[in-house]
Amino acid sequence: MKGEYRIAWREFKAMMREKSFVMVLLFEILLVSSSAFLSVGYDVLTSPETSDLLRGARNVIYAGIVTDSKTEVALPLQQSGITYFSYDSLTKAEEDFRGGLLDTVIVGNINLRTDPTVLTVYLPTNTPKVGVIRLTLKRFFLNLEGRLRRVKMMLYTPELKLLSYDEAARGDERNFEVFLLFTIPLLFFMPAIMAGSLVIDSLTEDMESGRILNLLAAPIGDNAIVKGKCLGALYATIPHCIIWLIVLSFTEYKTLNPVGIAVAFTLYATLFTSIGAVMALHFQRNRTAQMAYTLVCVASIALFSPSANASEVLIRLSPAHILTNLALGASIVSVWWQMTGVMMLTALIGLFLMKNAGRVYNSYPG
Amino acid sequence: MRLKFLTVSKYELRQYSRNYLEQFFILAGILSIFWILSNTSQGTVETPSSYKLYRIGYVAGTMSGNYSHYTISMLPYDSKEEAASDLSGGVIDVFVEEHDSVATFQTSGSSKSKAALKRIKQVIITYNRDLIYQMADVNETLDGILLPIKVRTVESEIDYTTSIKPEVYLHRIRFINREGDVIAPEELNINMLDPESIGNINLTEYILKQDKYIEEASNETSVGFTLPEEWEVPFVFKRLYDNMAIVAVSILFSMLLTLSFAREKVNRTLENIFQTPLGRWEILLGKTLPYFGAMALVNLAYSIMSTGTGAIKVFYILTVLSATLASFALFTVVISKNYREVTFTSSISLMTFLIFIVLPNVFSGMNVLAFLSPLDTITTVQNNAYVSYSDVFLSLLPYKFLTLFFAAFTLSCFQPEVFQSTPGLKDLSRAFYLSLSRRLGGGVKYAIASVSLLVPFVYIVQTLMAYVILPIGYMAPYASIMLLAFIEELVKILPYTYNRRIKPAVYGLTAGLSFFATEKLFNIYLISKVYSYLPTPYTVFVVKGLIYTMVVHIILTTFLSWLISKNKSRTTFLIGLAAVTLAHYTYNITMMRGGLR
Numbered sequence: 001m002k003g004e005y006r007i008a009w010r011e012f013k014a015m016m017r018e019k020s021f022v023m024v025l026l027f028e029i030l031l032v033s034s035s036a037f038l039s040v041g042y043d044v045l046t047s048p049e050t051s052d053l054l055r056g057a058r059n060v061i062y063a064g065i066v067t068d069s070k071t072e073v074a075l076p077l078q079q080s081g082i083t084y085f086s087y088d089s090l091t092k093a094e095e096d097f098r099g100g101l102l103d104t105v106i107v108g109n110i111n112l113r114t115d116p117t118v119l120t121v122y123l124p125t126n127t128p129k130v131g132v133i134r135l136t137l138k139r140f141f142l143n144l145e146g147r148l149r150r151v152k153m154m155l156y157t158p159e160l161k162l163l164s165y166d167e168a169a170r171g172d173e174r175n176f177e178v179f180l181l182f183t184i185p186l187l188f189f190m191p192a193i194m195a196g197s198l199v200i201d202s203l204t205e206d207m208e209s210g211r212i213l214n215l216l217a218a219p220i221g222d223n224a225i226v227k228g229k230c231l232g233a234l235y236a237t238i239p240h241c242i243i244w245l246i247v248l249s250f251t252e253y254k255t256l257n258p259v260g261i262a263v264a265f266t267l268y269a270t271l272f273t274s275i276g277a278v279m280a281l282h283f284q285r286n287r288t289a290q291m292a293y294t295l296v297c298v299a300s301i302a303l304f305s306p307s308a309n310a311s312e313v314l315i316r317l318s319p320a321h322i323l324t325n326l327a328l329g330a331s332i333v334s335v336w337w338q339m340t341g342v343m344m345l346t347a348l349i350g351l352f353l354m355k356n357a358g359r360v361y362n363s364y365p366g
Numbered sequence: 367m368r369l370k371f372l373t374v375s376k377y378e379l380r381q382y383s384r385n386y387l388e389q390f391f392i393l394a395g396i397l398s399i400f401w402i403l404s405n406t407s408q409g410t411v412e413t414p415s416s417y418k419l420y421r422i423g424y425v426a427g428t429m430s431g432n433y434s435h436y437t438i439s440m441l442p443y444d445s446k447e448e449a450a451s452d453l454s455g456g457v458i459d460v461f462v463e464e465h466d467s468v469a470t471f472q473t474s475g476s477s478k479s480k481a482a483l484k485r486i487k488q489v490i491i492t493y494n495r496d497l498i499y500q501m502a503d504v505n506e507t508l509d510g511i512l513l514p515i516k517v518r519t520v521e522s523e524i525d526y527t528t529s530i531k532p533e534v535y536l537h538r539i540r541f542i543n544r545e546g547d548v549i550a551p552e553e554l555n556i557n558m559l560d561p562e563s564i565g566n567i568n569l570t571e572y573i574l575k576q577d578k579y580i581e582e583a584s585n586e587t588s589v590g591f592t593l594p595e596e597w598e599v600p601f602v603f604k605r606l607y608d609n610m611a612i613v614a615v616s617i618l619f620s621m622l623l624t625l626s627f628a629r630e631k632v633n634r635t636l637e638n639i640f641q642t643p644l645g646r647w648e649i650l651l652g653k654t655l656p657y658f659g660a661m662a663l664v665n666l667a668y669s670i671m672s673t674g675t676g677a678i679k680v681f682y683i684l685t686v687l688s689a690t691l692a693s694f695a696l697f698t699v700v701i702s703k704n705y706r707e708v709t710f711t712s713s714i715s716l717m718t719f720l721i722f723i724v725l726p727n728v729f730s731g732m733n734v735l736a737f738l739s740p741l742d743t744i745t746t747v748q749n750n751a752y753v754s755y756s757d758v759f760l761s762l763l764p765y766k767f768l769t770l771f772f773a774a775f776t777l778s779c780f781q782p783e784v785f786q787s788t789p790g791l792k793d794l795s796r797a798f799y800l801s802l803s804r805r806l807g808g809g810v811k812y813a814i815a816s817v818s819l820l821v822p823f824v825y826i827v828q829t830l831m832a833y834v835i836l837p838i839g840y841m842a843p844y845a846s847i848m849l850l851a852f853i854e855e856l857v858k859i860l861p862y863t864y865n866r867r868i869k870p871a872v873y874g875l876t877a878g879l880s881f882f883a884t885e886k887l888f889n890i891y892l893i894s895k896v897y898s899y900l901p902t903p904y905t906v907f908v909v910k911g912l913i914y915t916m917v918v919h920i921i922l923t924t925f926l927s928w929l930i931s932k933n934k935s936r937t938t939f940l941i942g943l944a945a946v947t948l949a950h951y952t953y954n955i956t957m958m959r960g961g962l963r
Contacts, residue, residue, distance in 0.1 A: 018706060018707050023711070023714055024710065027713060027714045027717065097524075098524060100524055113510070114507070114510045115510040116509070116510040116514050116515060117515055117516070118517075118518060118591065119515060119516070119518070120517075120518045120519075121517055121518070121519050121520065122520045122521075122522070123519055123520070123521045123522075124522065124523070124524040125521050125522065125524075126524060126749050126750040127524065127751055130749070131599065134597070134598065135599045137597070138594065138597045138599055141517060141594030141597060142594050142595070145513075145514060148515060149512060149513075149514050152510075152511040152512075152514055153511060156511050157508065160501065160512075161466075161467040162467065162494045162497060163464075163467055163468075163469055163490055163493060163494055164467065164468050164490075165469045165470075165471065165487060165490055175477075176478060176481040180419075180478075181415040181416050181419075182415075185415050194713075197709055200705075201704070201705035201706040201708075202705075202706065204705065205632055205704055205705045205706075208632050208633050209632050209633060253477070283387075285629075286625060286628070286629060286705050287388065287622070287625040287626065287629060288385070288387060288388055288391070290625060290709075291388060291391035291392070291395065292391060294391075294395065295391065295395065295398070298398050303414065304413060304414065304415070305413065306412065306414075309412070309414070309436075314414075315414040315417045316414075316417075318414035318415070320413060320414050321414040321415055321417055323415070325419075328419075328478065329456075
């Protein structure tokens with residue numbers, strides 16, 4: 001067996017012994033189990049009015065209403081999840097509002113004239129609920145506005161038409177987006193990032209402790225040492241991709257192009273492994289190399305975020321975009337230029353790595 | 367007296383003072399954390415994973431061709447048949463037809479198709495909104511018809527310190543019965559659903575009064591008229607993101623402490639420090655101080671800048687969290703054999719920690735589950751809402767106990783012979799309990815301390831089950847109760863397996879009592895805030911049958927310790943543990959079904 005494969009196999013066995021493999025799986029399980037909650041926050045961030053947050057909630061926002069148009073506002077209030085109390089006097093409503101018993105007070109009558117209805121809303125500024133109150137009220141206002149507009153248009157401008165949609169076709173598939181947009185891209189990208197971290201730990205530990213001397217004394221080249229460490233990290237992370245592909249195949253959200261995902265994952269893992277190895281060889285100290293690598297990771301994770309929306313090229317380069325599309329059945333050919341880019345970058349870093357593999361000698365304290 | 371540990375702190379700081387690269391990385395790390403979290407603003411932003419995700423077919427020449435959205439691609443078709451064929455073949459996700467301004471959608475029935483439908487409906491809302499604005503701009507007389515609602519906002523600061531005490535808040539929530547029907551409370555000055563009240567309102571008087579009211583009120587601001595579409599909604603989790611940034615800085619420093627300490631372990635340079643006349647705690651304190659000091663400084667600056675009168679409370683909460691992180695950093699190095707283990711133990715545990723303190727905030731302002739998170743307490747203080755000092759103190763008890771456990775474990779195992787030989791977790795636990803036994807005499811004190819220190823882990827599992835694994839809890843309530851019973855029994859018996867000198871009856875009594883008391887102490891805060899609103903099974907554990915619960919804890923622990931004192935084989939231990947778990951589970955199920963009351 002060639003030297004690098006022997007080193008890789010020993011690395012893999014050591015990782016299995018140390019339970020690193022199981023710990024990475026644990027990390028991924030945490031990611032999957034919490035992704036539904038994380039998506040709630042994201043949903044509110046991206047489109048608060050249409051988010052599912054509070055959609056089914058009741059008894060969260062307490063409103064006092066002072067109006068003659070009780071019937072008109074009742075349904076929109078209920079549909080917005082607002083618990084409301086009708087007051088016959090603003091003074092009394094104000095008293096309860098100031099006493100902290102009401103979150104908001106809505107005052108005003110609905111009119112069907114051609115002039116707009118003015119609703120006055122009393123709001124507190126200093127409660128943790130302020131965002132939620134405003135969010136819920138916005139839904140109420142939009143709901144009420146839509147209803148009122150329809151009636152007024154029928155009365156005054158029947159010739160005007162807005163586009164409406166047939167409610168017969170209903171779609172409410174929240175889990176689909178949670179899994180496809182969050183969980184799957186992260187699930188098949190995080191282990192690739194971890195591969196780089198594993199190489200840094202392995203190389204710097206040997207360099208710092210002086211144990212690299214044992215390897216240097218062996219009849220293998222310095223390139224083989226670095227390659228072996230990198231391969232070891234890949235051996236430990238690629239099975240994760242395969243395990244998750246198998247697990248997902250038993251669920252409703254199975255990936256439609258598992259081979260494409262496996263190919264993309266392997267390319268990403270190889271890229272990050274090479275980056276990790278370069279960092280380790282360059283800095284030779286675990287702490288410094290890990291700090292630098294963390295910044296690289298933050299930059300690549302930024303491609304998962306709306307920061308990538310700066311240009312279409314960045315969006316299409318985003319691993320999140322690529323992995324989601326592959327999971328939905330897109331062919332690997334459809335992302336050929338992105339994959340070629342990753343391959344070329346990996347090859348360049350690999351060449352640099354091989355040229356600088358001799359730095360493992362420099363690390364030897366003697 | 368000279369503070370000898372400062373020598374170690376100075377040595378620690380010197381590592382960074384000469385390394386400009388590391389200084390740069392630390393600074394870049396802190397800045398990027400703040401940039402990512404603090405600059406997050408709300409808006410119609412989407413992630414790249416959703417870019418042109420859905421393909422919508424339409425007949426060429428219809429209005430649908432004008433739809434545009436980040437997540438959809440509109441594909442024109444010459445005929446309906448052609449589109450229907452592509453829809454069934456999965457080429458497109460939805461096909462839209464238009465007749466007389468009514469759009470009809472055809473879906474393939476797949477999950478993606480349904481999700482696409484949800485998106486296209488959002489697109490139509492936006493499309494209509496643009497159309498309305500255009501029409502209203504062209505013809506001003508249509509303004510009140512097309513934009514029939516205008517909102518006037520009057521904002522004021524409520525003095526919650528005198529008005530909304532927790533008991534009022536809780537009382538109000540209790541007005542709502544389980545079915546969600548509104549029950550009119552006596553405390554409210556309302557005339558709810560009273561037909562007599564309708565029609566008695568003179569709106570002209572109202573409006574006049576409002577205007578006068580706004581003019582007179584000094585602490586109120588009236589924002590002019592706003593259209594519902596333009597009604598501003600602040601990012602609900604803005605404060606949380608800021609607070610997360612501060613905790614992330616503490617996490618960064620704790621990781622640096624871990625890496626620095628791990629380096630000493632890998633390079634075996636700690637052996638030199640052990641040779642010095644410094645005590646073990648002095649070495650640990652000296653190493654930790656620069657990092658903890660940096661965390662405290664950042665926390666202090668943030669507390670003062672972000673909070674007014676409640677700055678002390680915010681600083682206290684953040685510092686307790688920092689102490690937990692620092693103690694955990696030391697613990698990680700003690701239990702890890704090499705860099706790889708350090709990296710993974712830290713990553714997984716820190717992610718759990720973040721999830722643990724961040725996720726409850728999803729419910730902030732909506733659900734009492736949010737009270738579980740110290741970050742939510744900070745948000746509440748920052749909003750000048752009412753939070754008492756006792757609430758702040760009690761809500762942090764689990765974190766304080768966790769810190770105590772990590773610190774005690776680290777100090778016990780931080781000995782040259784144990785630390786450098788890198789034993790497994792089992793041997794480290796033995797070293798910890800033997801050390802505790804030596805210090806506390808191995809009797810009642812040992813039983814109390816060793817069991818109490820483990821209770822935070824039970825609390826973590828309980829809390830995680832309460833919200834992170836809630837769906838699983840609902841799907842498999844019996845399995846989750848079994849898991850809880852197992853963990854509780856394990857925590858109570860574990861210290862005994864390392865020190866069997868104490869009599870089983872004495873151990874059972876003290877360990878059972880100690881576990882019961884500590885668990886309830888942690889839950890005092892949550893009982894009032896959280897558990898009383900949660901459905902079974904969580905409620906019954908806390909608020910009902912406390913005496914029975916205490917007795918069950920004592921009896922089961924006594925039985926198991928007696929059993930393993932008689933027979934030391936592993937099989938006996940496992941069988942005994944299974945038996946007491948089953949008994950504990952049966953008791954919990956009985957309580958859930960209303961038994962023993």
